[in-house]
Amino acid sequence: MQSTVTEIAPSVYRISAFHADYGMQFNQFLVDDDEPVLVHTGFRKAFATTRDAVRSILDPATLRWITFSHFEADECGALNEWLAIAPRAQPACSFVGAMTSVNDFAARDARVLQDDEVLVTGRRRLQFLRTPHVPHCWDAGLFFEQTERTLFCSDLFFQPANPPPLSQSDVVGPARDAIVANRTTPFANDMPYTAYTDATLERLAALEPRTLAVMHGSSFRGDGRRALRELGVAIRDALGGARD
Numbered sequence: 001m002q003s004t005v006t007e008i009a010p011s012v013y014r015i016s017a018f019h020a021d022y023g024m025q026f027n028q029f030l031v032d033d034d035e036p037v038l039v040h041t042g043f044r045k046a047f048a049t050t051r052d053a054v055r056s057i058l059d060p061a062t063l064r065w066i067t068f069s070h071f072e073a074d075e076c077g078a079l080n081e082w083l084a085i086a087p088r089a090q091p092a093c094s095f096v097g098a099m100t101s102v103n104d105f106a107a108r109d110a111r112v113l114q115d116d117e118v119l120v121t122g123r124r125r126l127q128f129l130r131t132p133h134v135p136h137c138w139d140a141g142l143f144f145e146q147t148e149r150t151l152f153c154s155d156l157f158f159q160p161a162n163p164p165p166l167s168q169s170d171v172v173g174p175a176r177d178a179i180v181a182n183r184t185t186p187f188a189n190d191m192p193y194t195a196y197t198d199a200t201l202e203r204l205a206a207l208e209p210r211t212l213a214v215m216h217g218s219s220f221r222g223d224g225r226r227a228l229r230e231l232g233v234a235i236r237d238a239l240g241g242a243r244d
Contacts (some may be wrong), residue, residue: 001046003053006017006165008219009150009197009211011124019164024216025162026074029152031145034122038089039143039152040132040215041078047138050235051085059201064088065111065119069154070137071101073217084109092119094130094197095243097139113141119203132201144207151209151224156188157231159217171212171220172227176234180230193239 003017011032016025031037036058042050054060062187063086068075076091083089083106091102091110098110112129113119120126125146132138135155143152160176160181182188207225220227 001051003049004165005053005056008166008213008221009145009148012145012148012211012213013057014165014213014219015042016165017042017049019205024158024160027213027215027219028053029213030057030125030166031121031126032058032122032179033124033221034063035119036066037067037121037124037126038063038082039067039213040074041066041068041076041082043073044077044081047078047081050082054106061086065090065121065126065224065228066151067092067094067143068138069098069135069142069152071105072137075154076102076105079105080107092128093143094128094139096132097122097141100139118146121215125206129203131204132196132199133194134197136191142204144204144209149208149224150211151204151207151211152213156211157217157220157227159212159214161217163218165218166220167188167218167222168235170232171214171218171222172234174217176238179238191235198232199234201228205229205232 004015008014013030015028028096029039093110095112097132098112102110115130118125118127127144129142131140131142157175205225205228
């Protein structure tokens with residue numbers, strides 16, 4: 001298995017590997033700055049592949065921040081492997097994530113980020129947003145790079161199979177189809193619809209992202225506000241009735 005590397009926004013690199021057993025891509029993102037940021041660690045078993053991809057851009061030992069949405073193997077399974085080779089690196093996540101999982105699991109304690117707190121990494125400003133249960137899990141949060149307006153979406157806009165690295169057309173249609181199709185797979189019920197879902201997606205849309213960095217499937221460049229609002233409608237239509 002090999003990773004492909006694509007620059008999806010200035011100095012933001014998508015590191016992607018297709019896992020045939022899952023029938024989907026697993027994507028990490030590297031922000032190359034004075035304090036480099038890795039968004040998602042990837043699986044522990046895929047660490048060497050991801051490390052080699054990072055090495056094609058910068059020295060992995062220079063990583064400063066390791067971020068992820070929620071505590072899950074594809075999000076942070078290789079966290080300790082990265083901490084072992086990057087002596088200045090520190091996890092950065094929500095309070096709930098740190099207290100319930102990360103500070104027990106990780107070799108170094110996390111930097112706990114408050115809602116709307118910004119990590120200044122040099123030229124870039126990485127804003128943390130608490131998003132409980134969006135896409136899923138109590139500890140969830142997402143990151144928005146304010147300078148180039150890139151939203152790191154985690155599992156939002158999930159698309160199966162092995163699509164191209166970057167789309168400038170329709171990212172919502174494939175995601176809508178995947179939400180419906182997923183009802184009949186072993187991975188059903190991955191995305192809850194809660195009292196917070198609509199407001200959270202509207203908050204993300206208000207950021208007006210230009211690039212959506214999607215963890216599973218093509219990233220998107222274009223009108224991120226519109227895409228997020230349309231995704232909100234798709235989620236409500238597909239899942240909202242389960243709450244009534």
